[in-house]
Amino acid sequence: MNSDSIDYRILELIKKDSNISNNEISKIIGVPENEIAARIRNFSDTRPKILIVDDEMDSLLPLKRSLERENYKVVEAYNGQEGLRKAAAEIPDIILLDLMMPGMDGYEVCNRLKKETALKNTQIIMLTAKDEVGDKVRGLDLGADDYVTKPFNLSELKARIKTALRRTRNL
């Protein structure tokens, strides 16, 4: 977590004075009170965090709902740029990465994510309709931890997510 990030500063204030109110924090940092509340709720949330990067809004929604019901915290991004930004901000445990996206494609996103030291514990699962061996090898070469082809079984995807989490958190 970045030392000058808002979350870090909020955390420092709470450490100094455990009885400090949201209103007081809001005044010190200069961020609206409701956001402070959301942020505190957020970093006190210990559920595993999954970032889904996919330009298909239609496929994103049902997947998000399914994973939330499994007690995961789900963050979504609709293109590569947004995915990178959210990954840096949220440090998710798992990233579900679609390959075919306009602009920056999944390979490029994966390549850049792997260069972020803050994300070294993050597992990347590639999620795509491309199912040729070459595509899979290319994805795994770039540092992806797993590769799931569309259309997939929801139960299978969940199992793979659990396995990936076991690798990072030793659950």
Added chain:
Amino acid sequence: MRLRSEIILFFLLISVIPLSIVAYISYDHSREAISDSVMATLLGATENTGNAIDNWMGARKNDIRVVSQSKVVVCIDKKQLHEYFGSFQNEYRGVYREFFILDLNGSIIFSTLDRKGNAGSEQYFKEAANGKLFVSDPYLSESSSSSEMIIANPVKNNGTITGILAARVSLENLYRIIENIDIGKSGEVFIVNKDGNIVFNKNRSMILLLNIDNNYAVKEVTYEKNGIGEYVNYKGEKVLGSYYWLPLYRWGLIVEEKIDEAYSGVLTLGQLMVTVSILAVICVVFLALVISRRLTEPIKSLENGALGLVKGDFKPIPVSSTNEIGRLTEIFNQTATELLFMRKKLEDRIELANIDLEEKNRELTQANDELKKLDEMKSEFISLVSHELKTPLSTIKVSAEYLESDDKADPVERKEILRIIIRNIDRQTRMINEILDLSKMQAGKMEFQIENVDIGETVKVVLENIGRLALKKNIAISLDIPESLPDVLADKEKLIIVLNNLAGNALKFTPDGGRIVISAKDLGDSVEVRMKDTGIGIEKEKLEKIFDKFYQVDGTSRRKIGGCGLGLSIASGIIRAHGSEIQVESEPGSGSIFSFRLKKA
């Protein structure tokens, strides 16, 4: 071996061998003949010399016999004796040196030189006293140290020996006679006595002073043999000599000639023969050279010509004769010319064929490249299509699984998920239809139902289809279609597909807030439909390709609206089936105009 060398060798063999044999035989024969003649000459000389000696000695013996019987001698009248012998000596000048008469005791009772003395012990006295004519061996006289001899004969008076007449005879006269006998220019005459001492030789200094019994002829003759032979004489020279024993005087007569000179004729003949032979050989070689040259030169030319023909550097060979070789050369020239002509023709043909082949090869390569490109595009297309088909399928599946597992879901959420399912099924259906349309069109199986179609109405249908998306992107679509526009002949459903695709593309490539104008115009026999947008436009080099199957100007742009890049291809195919073409004008950055014409009803 080369032909020329063979010919020369052949000529040499057939000329030199017989020539050598003939030369040798004739040399041998000539040598024998010359040898015979040399021997005959020697023998003749020997005989002549022998005869001369006999004659001379006979004359001397006769002289003494006659003198010894003359009255003057018998009577021994000293005064008359001087006169008598004086005239006799004058007559034979130099032959008789002295006449003297001995009594029976051997005392000299008369001498023309008035010499006194006794010769009773001398052999000539004893022999003559016995009544015989005796000729002594030659000896050197005391006074003149030249050779002489004594001839003695008894003087008889009425049959009784009363005394002895003796004469000292100089041999000088005989020597001169012998010297005058022709014995050849290198011939030499020797006379030896029984002991081998020289009695006569032209070198007077040797007479009676040199013994030469060490050589073959002298040995033979002193054994009283006659003959002829080759040997080495006392001077160490090789000679041919004839020897003859004269028993009356106990002399050996030898006539010698040096072998070299005796056979000089043979030598000359041999040299002549060798010279002639060498000349003949030179002539033969020269002749052989000339003939072989004449024979081989044209053959050599032929060979060179043939080599040249093989190497492709043929020049006609000059024909120098009318014989077989000349004829052969002519035929060769003709054949070579024909061959070259045919070769040229063949080469030309091959070159033409090569050019043709190259051309075809180029065409094939080009076709192959095009095919490869098409294949690549096809692969890319299939990959794209499978992805596009799987994406909605995946969405549908996740959505359905979610609904299936969740019994107590929020009804609003349920509805939302169901709408997602329906939307993706529609999308899938659209895509499948597009693909099917294209494959039908490619197989030529698309059926057209031509009817009268109102363009305005059709465009309205299309507007309904795309209106929502246009609204979402905030793109204004305006129509410019006259009310009075006549119907056109077309398949309405297909025309809708065309307009849908063109409008879809226009929306796809026009940024938010842009404009699209759909217009139609009566051109007399046909109606022109135009679709103008303010989109990103198309670069010139890509204009040709946009109607190709599977081609997409930018693969990623597609995602904004979906589609496989088949829209333009399908539209183009449909319009072509109506007997027309879709025209496109575009400027990158300022938009594109797609237009087509349809026949009026």
